[in-house]
């Protein structure tokens with residue numbers, strides 16, 4: 001939801017849109033009697049006023065064109081300080097000749113601070129027609145005295161998009177400060193300028209960019225009419241531009257003022273510390289003093305550094321470990337190269353005004369040094385070693401293999417928590433990149449997020465998210481919790497297997513066995529599998545199998561067959577039929593059995609009893625077979641108690657005597 005709110009010591013509020021409170025805020029004490037409404041939100045500050053912009057849009061060209069509500073989105077007046085905190089995505093548009101945030105130095109003498117939690121918070125400021133987007137207003141039609149400069153504006157965090165100028169088109173731009181983690185993208189100029197065409201003495205421009213601020217200044221392309229892209233004033237006298245700390249500045253135009261006769265004079269431009277500056281059209285200003293020091297790294301396109309040949313004072317000093325490079329740029333004013341400073345990339349230097357005597361070992365001079373007007377000087381390269389300038393021009397044009405371990409750190413591309421940085425080393429001899437070294441990623445900035453509780457299958461954890469790159473990581477693991485066991489079916493034990501109860505987790509459905517019992521060992525023999533008939537020597541029985549397992553048991557015993565005395569009547573047994581007939585014919589004892597299969601069980605002594613009845617041969621006759629046994633042959637096979645069995649199966653006959661087969665005795 002879009003909102004703006006302002007409060008000061010007396011907790012006044014201001015808002016736009018359907019207004020819930022008067023869009024007017026004042027601190028304690030008397031309001032300036034000259035106070036005049038110039039904005040949709042009008043702040044008359046005599047003490048500190050704090051205003052929060054949260055997803056606010058102020059874009060009311062019709063309301064802004066009325067004298068009752070003014071033309072700026074926010075107009076600031078009075079001697080008190082104003083702090084605007086940016087949250088979310090905000091847009092403030094100015095109309096007529098007024099700025100999006102307007103702070104005219106004739107009525108606002110306090111300081112304006114724009115801040116935010118981080119660079120994800122965005123404020124877009126738009127000027128209209130000729131107006132600045134933030135700063136002093138332009139003159140109105142035919143009323144040049146309406147124009148105003150601005151002063152004391154600090155941006156120290158957040159992303160500020162300035163569509164138009166930052167400062168003033170027709171007046172001072174003093175105390176402009178961009179610092180902290182601010183990112184400021186300007187399409188236009190950051191500048192002050194003369195208020196009166198005929199008098200440039202009154203203009204003051206002071207711009208300071210420091211901290212980790214990043215400032216990009218692009219040209220305005222208005223239907224092919226291109227201008228802007230500069231930091232500095234287009235004219236005037238008292239210009240001071242300071243770029244320091246880790247600031248990164250990139251301009252499509254110049255840094256510094258004009259070189260024209262009535263242009264900037266005696267400006268001071270200091271670039272120091274670890275500042276990185278790309279000024280595509282140069283660092284300029286007539287009679288300007290340009291100091292590039294510390295580890296500053298300055299790149300220039302096709303422009304010049306310093307005031308140029310028309311300067312009568314000032315000059316350029318490059319000192320410490322500063323590096324200046326680019327292509328086809330020139331330094332034509334007084335130039336001093338000191339310490340281990342480096343000039344590289346085909347800079348053209350006016351040799352008459354050049355002093356390199358204060359350079360120390362490690363200084364590099366890669367340039368075309370112009371000693372005589374009209375000449376096109378040779379490209380030379382020198383570096384200072386053991387107190388002497390050493391000419392290594394022969395290493396240019398690719399004639400160097402950088403094998404000597406003579407390199408210097410040219411640029412450090414900083415790492416973030418998601419991207420490693422890089423250190424770029426150049427060869428002292430030829431200036432080419434000779435090697436690179438990775439720079440480890442910065443640590444993430446973990447912010448604790450949601451906590452996920454453990455379950456019976458997964459550990460719990462807390463999600464941490466990096467507030468810089470958004471990467472997430474799970475940490476602070478906690479152990480899994482116990483399953484929730486629910487008792488299920490119970491399996492009884494058997495003769496061979498143990499019993500148990502099945503338990504199932506009601507959460508994850510894992511199962512386990514519990515309450516286990518031993519096998520009973522008690523078989524249940526119910527299934528008859530074989531019956532064995534008794535013989536004269538063995539009992540008969542039935543084999544039973546366990547209904548559950550393969551264990552067996554023998555029971556239902558049948559007594560052994562009994563025989564009567566061997567000296568009496570034959571006592572053989574015939575199996576295979578209920579009845580059979582015997583007869584004695586011509587010395588043959590015939591046993592006739594009315595079946596296909598039958599057996600004669602006897603002992604040899606039985607044959608002796610048959611012989612006593614007058615037979616020499618025993619005939620065993622079944623339906624399909626007749627066998628004859630010669631009694632004397634049989635008696636010769638052993639004592640009278642020797643058992644024998646004659647078996648008929650259909651037409652097959654088989655004789656065993658005392659268990660051994662003796663079919664040869666079957667006739």
Ligand SMILES: [Zn+2]
Nearest residue numbers: 400402427430
């Ligand atoms: Zn080399």
Ligand SMILES: [Zn+2]
Nearest residue numbers: 417444466469
């Ligand atoms: Zn990160």
Ligand SMILES: [Zn+2]
Nearest residue numbers: 456483505508
């Ligand atoms: Zn479970």
Ligand SMILES: [Zn+2]
Nearest residue numbers: 495523546549
């Ligand atoms: Zn069993």
